[in-house]
Amino acid sequence: MRTIFVLFDSLNRTALGAYGGKAVRTPNFDRFAARAATFDTHYAGSLPCMPARRDMQTGRLNFTHRPWGPLEPFDNAFPQLLSAAGVYTHLVSDHLHYFENGGWGYAQAFDSWDFIRGQEYDPTTVFTVPPVERIRENFDARHYPTGTLPEGRTATRGTLAKDVWKRSRHAINKLEPWDEADYPTAKCFAKAFDFLDRNRDSDDWFLQLECFDPHEPFDAPERFKAMFATGYDGPVLDWPLYEKCTNSAEEIAEIRANYAALVAMCDDYFGRLLDWMDANDAWKDTTLILTTDHGYLLGEHEWWAKNRTPYYEEISHIPLMIWHPNHPESGGARIAELTQTTDLMPTILDLHGVATPVEARAHSLLPLLDERPSGRKTAILGMFGGPVCATDGRYTYFRFPETDDPAALPLYTLMPSHLEDMFSVGDLATAELVDAFDFTRDAPLLRVRLSRKLGESGMDILANWQGGNVLYDLAADPGQTTPLEAPEIEARMNAAIIEHFVAHDAPEELYAHYGLARDQTPAESIDALG
Numbered sequence: 115m116r117t118i119f120v121l122f123d124s125l126n127r128t129a130l131g132a133y134g135g136k137a138v139r140t141p142n143f144d145r146f147a148a149r150a151a152t153f154d155t156h157y158a159g160s161l162p163c164m165p166a167r168r169d170m171q172t173g174r175l176n177f178t179h180r181p182w183g184p185l186e187p188f189d190n191a192f193p194q195l196l197s198a199a200g201v202y203t204h205l206v207s208d209h210l211h212y213f214e215n216g217g218w219g220y221a222q223a224f225d226s227w228d229f230i231r232g233q234e235y236d237p238t239t240v241f242t243v244p245p246v247e248r249i250r251e252n253f254d255a256r257h258y259p260t261g262t263l264p265e266g267r268t269a270t271r272g273t274l275a276k277d278v279w280k281r282s283r284h285a286i287n288k289l290e291p292w293d294e295a296d297y298p299t300a301k302c303f304a305k306a307f308d309f310l311d312r313n314r315d316s317d318d319w320f321l322q323l324e325c326f327d328p329h330e331p332f333d334a335p336e337r338f339k340a341m342f343a344t345g346y347d348g349p350v351l352d353w354p355l356y357e358k359c360t361n362s363a364e365e366i367a368e369i370r371a372n373y374a375a376l377v378a379m380c381d382d383y384f385g386r387l388l389d390w391m392d393a394n395d396a397w398k399d400t401t402l403i404l405t406t407d408h409g410y411l412l413g414e415h416e417w418w419a420k421n422r423t424p425y426y427e428e429i430s431h432i433p434l435m436i437w438h439p440n441h442p443e444s445g446g447a448r449i450a451e452l453t454q455t456t457d458l459m460p461t462i463l464d465l466h467g468v469a470t471p472v473e474a475r476a477h478s479l480l481p482l483l484d485e486r487p488s489g490r491k492t493a494i495l496g497m498f499g500g501p502v503c504a505t506d507g508r509y510t511y512f513r514f515p516e517t518d519d520p521a522a523l524p525l526y527t528l529m530p531s532h533l534e535d536m537f538s539v540g541d542l543a544t545a546e547l548v549d550a551f552d553f554t555r556d557a558p559l560l561r562v563r564l565s566r567k568l569g570e571s572g573m574d575i576l577a578n579w580q581g582g583n584v585l586y587d588l589a590a591d592p593g594q595t596t597p598l599e600a601p602e603i604e605a606r607m608n609a610a611i612i613e614h615f616v617a618h619d620a621p622e623e624l625y626a627h628y629g630l631a632r633d634q635t636p637a638e639s640i641d642a643l644g
Contacts, residue, residue: 115465116400118310119322119458120387122380123163123209123329125406127433129377138342138374142385146404146435149397151444151483153434155507158408159455161429161497162420162570163209164217164533166407166455171220173459173474174553178620180525181498182533182570185219188554190471192459193223196320199468206305207324208233208298215531216570224322228305232287233298233326235280239287244269249285254349257331258285276534281353284331294335299327303383307390314394320462323387327380330354330410330419332372338379342371354418361413370412401465402437407455415594421569422578424512425503426594430495438465441483449482452507454493473553475617492610499523500572501579502628504607504614510594511585511607516629518576520564523627526551527560533570540565552619608634 127133131140132147133154159169160177168176168183171191185191193203203223208230211217221227232238246265249258258281263269271279294300306323313319327334331353346368351361354369361369384404391397409429411417420429434453438444456476463470464478477488496502499520501512515523526548530537544563550556567573585604586594612634615624625632 115467116317116396117320117403117462117465118387118400119320119403119462120384120405121322121324122404122406123324123326124408124410125328125377125380125433126409126412126428127431128428129328129374130433132435133433137370138377138381140377140381142381142388143404143435145385146388146402146437147446149445150402150404150435150437151441151447151449153436153449153453153479153482155450156405156432156434156453157455157493157495157505158425158430158432159493159495161408161425161495161572163211163407164220164570165497167217167220169456170407170458171223173456173470173476175456175475175494175614175618177496177498177572178615178618178624179498179551180527181568181572182216183527183531184216184529185223186527186529186554188528188557189219190473191220191223192462192468193225193320193322195463195468195471196466197225199466200318201466201468202316202319203322204228204309204319205322205324206230206302206309207322208302208326209324210234210236210326211533214534215536216533218529218531228309230298230301230305232296234329234331235283237283237287239290241286242268244282244286245289248289249282252289252349253281253285254351257351257353257355258282277355284333284353288333292335294337297333297335297379299325299379299383303386306387310390310394314396317399318466320466325380325383328373328376328410330373332369332376334372334375334379338375338382339372341378342374344368344371346371356419356422357417359413359416359418366413369418373410373412397437397442398439400439403435403458403462405434405455405458406432408432421497421572422574424501424575424579424584425495425497427510427588427592430503430505430510436461436479436483438480438483444483450507451482451488452490452493452505453477453479453482453488454490454495457488457490475614492607492614494611494614497570497572497575498525499627500575502611504610506607506610508589509585509587509598509603509607511583511604513583513608513611513628513630514579515576515627517627518567518573520567520571520573523623524561524563524621526621527562528557530560530562532568537562538565551621 131144205224205227212221344367352372460470460478501514504511545560548561584597
């Protein structure tokens with residue numbers, strides 16, 4: 115078996131025609147949907163980017179134990195398991211976070227990888243003294259703050275606020291125009307085709323083609339931007355802060371148009387992969403999977419982005435399509451059963467005949483291609499410390515913590531790193547070595563109590579939501595605008611949360627964080643894991 119796993123970042127389900135999207139023409143995503151099985155009730159797990167990837171690699175939720183962080187030394191990652199079974203694994207990605215402290219180990223789990231430079235705030239054009247006036251002239255200060263950028267003096271990562279540093283790096287990268295071939299997505303596909311052409315006659319390989327687009331900044335080549343021209347003629351607006359949407363109608367239209375242009379670019383390049391499959395008759399022996407890690411708010415619910423609100427459907431309900439050469443009859447099929455990001459790991463192992471490790475808490479999706487159940491009845495998802503969402507595909511229930519004190523919920527790790535930085539000496543001073551969990555292969559862990567809130571955890575959500583626990587009926591209220599009062603359904607959802615916590619050997623502090631108890635699950639509750 116050969117597998118191509120295509121992962122776009124922040125690809126909204128409703129941006130695709132196959133899922134009812136109208137704002138962007140996506141002929142190639144739709145062309146793939148006509149051949150593949152399309153999963154209609156697929157959800158994220160741990161959020162955002164790196165937590166989602168740890169879920170994908172290990173087949174377990176990780177937000178129950180820690181926020182954003184590296185692959186842990188006890189993790190059984192599917193690229194390592196495939197490699198040990200003789201399946202060659204290769205990663206092509208422009209995802210900058212893989213090569214920061216908090217993303218270490220995921221790319222290195224593959225046999226080989228290609229890293230494409232220049233995405234987001236990866237500095238490929240370097241001015242030690244930033245051209246402040248040029249940045250201010252070309253980029254809107256609300257998306258590219260320059261107030262603390264020194265004029266005529268050296269600027270460094272160590273002297274600037276993080277957001278100013280990061281956004282100025284991208285602005286500097288784009289002060290000189292790029293040809294389309296210079297864009298990271300174009301380079302990712304070029305490297306992928308190099309791998310595919312070299313190995314078109316080989317078997318037993320796995321290629322992960324991972325593009326950061328359409329994640330912000332929403333920067334696309336001119337031919338795609340022209341498709342969605344709004345008439346806006348101000349400085350660049352393509353990287354919203356994670357905040358309330360207070361923009362004018364004209365500005366909202368421009369930001370959404372820039373996102374649409376990136377989706378159109380992703381669709382165009384994905385079409386080239388479909389062309390390669392056609393030209394090489396690869397449909398007969400190659401599985402092709404298309405998905406994303408999470409979605410993105412474009413002003414819905416009066417917010418931009420993610421990480422600051424509950425995990426609304428726009429963020430958590432994501433696309434998934436699978437072509438399997440042994441199931442050509444599934445072309446155009448719609449699969450309604452509930453699935454989740456963690457399910458990708460056992461599915462990929464199943465494709466290559468590799469056993470799923472016992473600590474995985476997910477379900478292979480291959481039975482669904484045979485119209486057999488996968489075994490999943492519920493899913494929970496979330497960010498460490500933030501609200502936990504439970505869903506059965508019909509209802510979504512958000513249970514909020516009883517405190518927003520970061521020190522009240524310790525995390526467990528052997529890799530003490532945040533997104534970019536290692537844990538502070540102050541945080542490490544609280545660390546203590548504790549007994550192993552059932553998935554750590556007898557390795558004890560550090561228990562660390564954090565002294566501050568973290569942007570990559572869910573703590574910031576708590577300050578922006580005062581409504582308490584909330585339940586939505588997606589059949590009657592798909593936009594999640596009107597909370598439902600149904601105590602019996604809430605009780606079932608709380609039971610599902612506890613069952614998933616138990617299955618993931620969650621620490622006792624997590625139950626207390628949400629005002630739950632391990633023994634609270636009634637005997638007649640639904641079976642969360644089948």
